Amino acid sequence: xxxxxxxxxxxxxxxxxxxxxxxxxxxxxxxxxxxxxxxxxxxxxxxxxxxxxxxxxxxxxxxxxxxxxxxxxxxxxxxxxxxxxxxxxxxxxxxxxxxxxxxxxxxxxxxxxxxxxxxxxxxxxxxxxxxxxxxxxxxxxxxxxxxxxxxxxxxxxxxxxxxxxxxxxxxxxxxxxxxxxxxxxxxxxxxxxxxxxxxxxxxxxxxxxxxxxxxxxxxxxxxxxxxxxxxxxxxxxxxxxxxxxxxxxxxxxxxxxxxxxxxxxxxxxxxxxxxxxxxxxxxxxxxxxxxxxxxxxxxxxxxxxxxxxxxxxxxxxxxxxxxxxxxxxxxxxxxxxxxxxxxxxxxxxxxxxxxxxxxxxxxxxxxxxxxxxxxxxxxxxxxxxxxxxxxxxxxxxxxxxxxxxxxxxxxxxxxxxxxxxxxxxxxxxxxxxxxxxxxxxxxxxxxxxxxxxxxxxxxxxxxxxxxxxxxxxxxxxxxxxxxxxxxxxxxxxxxxxxxxxxxxxxxxxxxxxxxxxxxxxxxxxxxxxxxxxxxxxxxxxxxx
Ligand SMILES: O=P(O)(O)OC[C@H]1O[C@](O)(CO)[C@@H](O)[C@@H]1O
Numbered sequence: 001x002x003x004x005x006x007x008x009x010x011x012x013x014x015x016x017x018x019x020x021x022x023x024x025x026x027x028x029x030x031x032x033x034x035x036x037x038x039x040x041x042x043x044x045x046x047x048x049x050x051x052x053x054x055x056x057x058x059x060x061x062x063x064x065x066x067x068x069x070x071x072x073x074x075x076x077x078x079x080x081x082x083x084x085x086x087x088x089x090x091x092x093x094x095x096x097x098x099x100x101x102x103x104x105x106x107x108x109x110x111x112x113x114x115x116x117x118x119x120x121x122x123x124x125x126x127x128x129x130x131x132x133x134x135x136x137x138x139x140x141x142x143x144x145x146x147x148x149x150x151x152x153x154x155x156x157x158x159x160x161x162x163x164x165x166x167x168x169x170x171x172x173x174x175x176x177x178x179x180x181x182x183x184x185x186x187x188x189x190x191x192x193x194x195x196x197x198x199x200x201x202x203x204x205x206x207x208x209x210x211x212x213x214x215x216x217x218x219x220x221x222x223x224x225x226x227x228x229x230x231x232x233x234x235x236x237x238x239x240x241x242x243x244x245x246x247x248x249x250x251x252x253x254x255x256x257x258x259x260x261x262x263x264x265x266x267x268x269x270x271x272x273x274x275x276x277x278x279x280x281x282x283x284x285x286x287x288x289x290x291x292x293x294x295x296x297x298x299x300x301x302x303x304x305x306x307x308x309x310x311x312x313x314x315x316x317x318x319x320x321x322x323x324x325x326x327x328x329x330x331x332x333x334x335x336x337x338x339x340x341x342x343x344x345x346x347x348x349x350x351x352x353x354x355x356x357x358x359x360x361x362x363x364x365x366x367x368x369x370x371x372x373x374x375x376x377x378x379x380x381x382x383x384x385x386x387x388x389x390x391x392x393x394x395x396x397x398x399x400x401x402x403x404x405x406x407x408x409x410x411x412x413x414x415x416x417x418x419x420x421x422x423x424x425x426x427x428x429x430x431x432x433x434x435x436x437x438x439x440x441x442x443x444x445x446x447x448x449x450x451x452x453x454x455x456x457x458x459x460x461x462x463x464x465x466x467x468x469x470x471x472x473x474x475x476x477x478x479x480x481x482x483x484x485x486x487x488x489x490x491x492x493x494x495x496x497x498x499x500x501x502x503x504x505x506x507x508x509x510x511x512x513x514x515x516x517x518x519x520x521x522x523x524x525x526x527x528x529x530x531x532x533x534x535x536x537x538x539x540x541x542x543x544x
Pocket of ligand 1: 150151152153202203204205206207208211265266351503506
C-alpha cells in the first residue's frame, strides 16, 4: 500500500493549502460560504465555514479518504470485522445502540441478543432501585450512588450524568470515585450513609489497581459501619467483562452486569458501564441517549463523504494536524452542563490516536493524534483564549452551544451565545494593524505609542473553528454529539492507518508502578534503579 505521504493527493493537499488565501478573503469572495459549508443531522448543526478550506480543499480531502477506502473501513467496523488487529477484536460500541431487530455477528452469533438482555437487566435493576423496591441492609431505600471506576469506566458515566443533570431522578444523588488517592474516596464517603448507599464498581478488566483498591476500601468502610459480609450484596454491584474475577472478588453473581471485549473502555458508556447514568436519568432517557448515538451511526454509515458530519470534522482536523503543524485541538463547550466533555474527548481521542506505528507495525512518518484540551465557555476567554488568538501555535477549535438553556434567566443565554459567536468571528477575521491603529485614534496617545500598541493589538486571524449547535442539550442530542466525536476519531485513525482501538502505551507505566510499589513497601532502600527513581522512592520511604 502506498505510504500516506507518498500519495499524489497528499502532496496536492500540501501545495493547495499553502496557497489558500486568508479566511477573510474566502468569506468576502463567497457570500454563500455558510450555506455551502454547514450541515445538519441528528439534531446537530455543524458550521464548518470558518475553516482554512474551500471546495477544492474539501475535494482533495475527500479524494484522500476515498484512496484509503474510508467507506469500506467504516462498514468493516459496523459489521464486526476484527479491525483491532493487535488484540484480535471487533470494535462494536455501535452494536450497543443497535435496535433489537438488527443482527451483528461475532464468532458466528448475534450479539444484539445479549446486548438487549443486559439492557433488560439494567432496566430491571434501575426500576428496583428508583422505585424503592431495592432496600439496603437496614431496610432503607437507596439515596446515593457511588460509582467507582477510572478511565472509560469513569469518564463516560461522570460526564454524561453531569451533562444531563436536569434529567436526574430527584431521589438520587451520585458521586464518582476514580483516583487511587484516598482523598477521592474519603471525600465522597463523608457525604453518604452506608445504609442508603449503592456502590457501582465498573472495570472492564476487573484488574485495574485503582478501582480494586477503592472498592476494597469502600467495602471495609461499609463493614466497619456495622454491616456484615452478607449485607454486601445489597450495596455493591459490578460491571465487567471478567465475570469470573468479579465473582472471586465477592460480587454476588446476580449483581454482575456483563460487558464484552468488543467494546473498548473509552467507547463503553453505552454498555452497562453506563449503569450510573441509567440510575440517575432513568432507563427511558438512557435509551434516548442510545438512540441519539444510533442516529449518528446511521448517518456516518450511509451519508456520502461530502455530507458526512464525522468525516468532515475528522478530515478538517487532520488538515491542521498534518498540513498546518497544529499540535493540539481545543474543545470549547459553551454550556456549563458540558464542562466535562473536553476531558471525555481527551481519553476518547488521545488514547485512540496517540499512536506512532501503523496497523502493520511500521513507524509513521507523519503526525497522528493531536493533544485534545478545552473547557467551558465563557471561562476559557478569561484564561487561555489569549494564546488561541495571538499565540504562535495554531489551535483549531470546536465551539459547542445549545440554542436553548435549561435555565433561561434574563440576558444570560443571549450573552453566552454572543460570546461564543464573537470568539469564532475573532479567530477567523482577526484584527489588522490599520484596524488596531484606527481604534486608538482618540486614545490621546502619542503617534509613537499608538504605533507600538497597535502592533501589540494585531490579531492574525485565519484561526479555524467549527461551531456545533443543537436546539437543546437532551439525552438524544448528547448521544449524537458523543457518537459524532467517536466517529471523528475513527476517521482520523483510518486515514493515518493506525489502530485506534488498542492502548499498549498504558501498560509499561502500570508494570513499573507495581515494581516501585513493592520497593516502597520493602524493608530496605532501593539502589538498583536509575538515580532519580532510587531517590524518589527513598525520599517517600523516609516519610513513612
Ligand atoms: O475498565 P478497566 O478495565 O478498569 O480499565 C479502565 C481504563 O484503563 C485503561 O485500560 C487504560 O487507561 C482504559 O482504556 C480503560 O478505560
